Amino acid sequence: MSAPAASVSPVRGRFAPSPSGRMHLGNLWSCLLAWLAARSAGGGMVLRLENLDPDRCRPEFCDQVMRDLEWLGLDWDGQPIYQSRRTEAYAAAFRALEDQGLVYPCFCTRAQRLAASAPHRSDGVVLYSGRCRHLTPAERETLSAQRAPAWRVQVPEETVSFRDQIQGDYAQNLAAECGDFILRRSDGVYAYQLAVVVDDAFQGVTQVVRGSDLLDSAPRQLWLQSKLGLPHPEYGHVPLLLSPDGRRLAKRDRDLELSQLKERFTAPQLVGRLALAAGLLPEYAPVTPQELLPHFAWDKLPRQDFVNEHIYYFRNTQNHW
Ligand code: GLU
Secondary structure: OOOOHHHOOOOEEEEOOOOOOOOEHHHHHHHHHHHHHHHHOOOEEEEEEOOOOOOOOOHHHHHHHHHHHHHHOOOOOOOOEEHHHOHHHHHHHHHHHHHOOOEEEEOOOHHHHOOOOOOEOOOOOEOOOOOOOOOOHHHHHHHHHHOOOEEEEOOOOOEEEEEEOOOEEEEEEHHHHOOOEEEEOOOOOEOHHHHHHHHHHHOOOOEEEEEHHHHHHHHHHHHHHHHHOOOOOEEEEEOOEEOOOOOEOOOOOHHHEHHHHHHHOOHHHHHHHHHHHOOOOOOOOOOOHHHHHHHOOHHHOOOOOEEOHHHHHHOOOOOOO
16 A cells, blocks of 8 residues: 555545445446546545445445455555444534534425426436425424434525536536435435535545546535535546446446456456546557556546447457457
8 A cells, every 4th residue: 555645645536436236347447547547646545435325235345345446456545434434424514514504304205205296307307396394393293203204405596516627517506406405314324425525525535536427416515515614626527338238337237247357357458448448548458557647637538428349348258358
């Protein structure tokens, strides 16, 4: 492990995998680019295991994720943190938002949330209607006797905008495009959006590089950071690798899981293919992440989610390169 970043450079990136199964090609892709972005700037890199959800994240997967990153040649500084051990920190942030009068209990069932009166976004996502925002104390008491509430934060009619390192300018009106979102589930588990801002600040993260499926979470996170008095990191949302039929790669693409890939490819072969897909190399060559450092540049990276011919090589073909 190399020295902690702070003494070397102000850039500090992070890996934040959710250990709900084996890593697949899509995770490797974003982890590789996150590592290259931070290390090529002479920066540090920290690791956080996002195992908030006790039902989905098994302890053995955490160890596996770390072994998989190491196998690929990706390192990090210091000890990883585990979200399952950070409940106190999330509770403190939750209370800070409560103290600002921003949090309210939500008793809605799934069916009520999806009720036709709720506004829809252009991409079909149903926004929360705000139904429980204005309940009276008496109504809250009655409903509390029937079910444990989830807890939502009340967002303002405010547009949050930022410049993404890869996607360029991005803006979102929180009320119109996001709606009041959940900070804590009814089973007591704190939500990703809250945990991620608390942890990024705690770990001194200055640079967040992750999949573009999280681009529309960034405005919520920037806003929460402001409300909690936390610094804003810079963001770079890498396009997603799509399978040849145009779908996002998913866990069901078993042949693209690292356990399977490892049987067919060496780490430098995998990294070389990913580097080619990222536009970092002019032609295919097996390469280590370290060797790629001088080739990294933000403006070489593709911006759109894409189906890449190189992905075919990772499918269930024999290793012939
Ligand atoms: N844990 C999330 C994932 O593995 C990433 C969260 C983030 O990078 O903010 O998809």
